[in-house]
Amino acid sequence: MSNPGQPTIRIGDSGSVVLRAQRALRRTPNLGVELDGKFGPHTESAVKDFQADSRLEVDGVVGPHTWHALPDGGPMPLLKEGADGDVVHDLQRVLSEGKDDWGTLPGPIDGKFGPKTRASVEAFQRWGHVEVDGVVGDHTWAVPLHAMNATLETAVGLKYV
Secondary structure (H helix, E strand, O other): OOOOOOOOEOOOOEOHHHHHHHHHHHOOOOOOOOOOOEOOHHHHHHHHHHHHHOOOOOOOOEOHHHHHHOOOOOOOOOEOOOOEOHHHHHHHHHHHHOHHHHOOOOOOOOOEOOHHHHHHHHHHHHHHOOOOOOOEOHHHHOOEEHHHOEEHHHHHOHHHO
């Protein structure tokens, strides 16, 4: 099970467990799901669509069967200056491939999140209309890459969840 031990949630709920469900729904992929941690009408509608597509009982409630059918809703890593490793390497690769869209290269693709990678992330955040802080968190991972029908997180790879 990709979302073990999660409580049943429904419209009106909020918090980190709702954010986990919203991330999972975006990975179905339903790029229209907003990552705000609030289980409102839009999240309920996305849950119902997922349940119908998965041949589950369509009630808009995320209970054990829906949690089991959803992809992993865990967060991608939080990346900022000083981070390193394979996920940074893959982020740099995706940022390099989109340089024509956001205009700033991340520097060498070396798996080290330095000032040039930060500048590229900031350019990407401006392009994606999210908070520009140079940190790759939930909202930056969720930016749609329009031409590829993907998000930054799916382009980098969900293996880091």
